[in-house]
Amino acid sequence: MEKLTFEFFGGAPVNATRAPALVGVVGSGNLEVLIEPAELGGACAVEILTAARGFGATWKAVLDDFFTRHKLADVRIAINDVGATPAVVALRLDQAVEDFLGGGA
């Protein structure tokens, strides 16, 4: 397992009372994404636990694009990855954000 962390700044804070959203499954080639409000001084923090070592640069590229699409602040994203491809990661992240922001305040 490898643990990776990233932080992004410059997003818009989300309502701290929003309910967390959880999408995906912990299964081979898949991943679980938990997204929740957190007091992070305006940061969007991403913590990844991945079964595939050595893909830090790929994660950074996927998350850079994700943050360009969704400028979030004061949000914590926890990812439990079992070797998902970047395509699956990007789709799950988008789904998680949709659930998170689309859900009730």
Added chain:
Amino acid sequence: MRDWNTQARNRQARLARAAALARANGGKEVAAADAGALLEAVLEPGDRVCLEGNNQKQADFLARALAELNPEKVHDLHMVQSVLALPEHIDVFERGVASQLDFSFSGPQAGRLAKLVSANQIRIGAIHTYLELFGRYFVDLTPRVSLVCAQAADRAGNLYTGPNTEDTPVIVEATAFKSGIVIAQVNEILDSLPRVDIPGGWVDFVIQSPKPHYIEPLFTRDPAQISEIQVLMAMMAIKGIYAEYEVNRLNHGIGFDTAAIELLLPTYAESLGLKGKICRHWALNPHPALIPAIEAGFVESVHSFGSELGMEAYIRARPDVFFTGPDGSMRSNRALCQAAGHYACDMFIGSTLQIDLAGNSSTATLGRISGFGGAPNMGSDARGRRHASPAWLKAGREARAGRNLIPRGQKLVVQMVETFREHMQPAFVEKLDAWELAESANMDLPPVMIYGEDVTHILTEEGVANLLLCRTDEEREQAIRGVAGYTPVGLGRDRRMVENLRDRGIIRRPEDLGVDKRLATRDLLAARSVKDLVRASGGLYDPPKRFRNW
């Protein structure tokens, strides 16, 4: 005086050596126990031999008999066969019975084939496309002896192939009419056949094999394994390519990517109002995944290369769609369906393992000589085509816009890949593994499945690249990088140029196509399991045991 009849006299000599083995009854039936003796009697060292290995149906009994021959008596055979599927197909080389090989596809035996080539136990003449190999059967690779496979024979040697006709007609035609010898293994010998697929006059010997021949269910894809990414890509294919080009005559490759498209026709394509406007005529094996689309009324006709295990009763009940004989079962024909797919279809769409910066696509990997399936004939522009259709004309217009060229159409050739395969192997590469394989196996050329100049579109989860609209090599390279996702090739894109290509509609993202990513779930599939397919068929589809989990 030159003797103009050496081949026929040689044939007579071979038949005479085998005469004692054939039973009195018509003189064609040979006991299974005498199979080895028969082969030894009719074969001569150095013979060109076609051992019928198809995609599906296998002359497995004769393959075993051939592999077990004494190499001191029979050796240096030159095997000319489309598919190496069984271990025996490689055993004949390992045991020294054969030494030379011309073929098309070797999927399951690709690793062993590569090993024997590097050990100099197999000399490969060439890796062919199917039509190319069949063509050479009539030019310079005519078999001296062919070992074929059928469902049944009658006493006169007439053969009934049933739905898996496949390569048998082309093999027998080439052999029988050039003074060769045709030996058939059959599952049963009947007094009268349901229909005659091969006339008895073209067949010299018939052996009833102790067990029915093996058939591989090569084209069955369990919908349960289709991913959401594949659903998303299938949506892009339907909306961005099928609808826009009005694709009505097509071939699908093998795999989950195209199975997803088949399963989205009755749902997503229907919701877009595309029924009757796309996907009406197919050159395709009877894919179980096509059942829901057939039942929904999308499909008017299907001609097949071979059949598919478990689809027999369903096909029999849908003769308006499939090509069937008076007995009710399907007649397939690989050579004719390959010709149909090449000349009469407007589109080929299929997956691959690697695509380079010029759009060349290859399934070759180091240590495996796998050859090609049907993709090269399906997935290449038919330069000999002259009839028009909306899809063909539009593709031709796009390729020629702004250039002073005489109008002509072009086939749509779509490569559909996720940017990363399993184990994070990138599908986009700077240099195909095929180059290294060619060097290690001493090939004349890197084995390219589909040449970049024939590829019109590349579809990934990131979007569709329309290569027809590219005007320079640089644009083409950036269009490919622009859909290559987070692979090193994709990350190496010139972002400004890719945005420019997107503005010009050369690259289109799901949102540019109006594809709603939220719909990209497995709920959109018309069948989500093999059991769903059985249900859609009204219980007529009878899947092989390995696909049943209920």
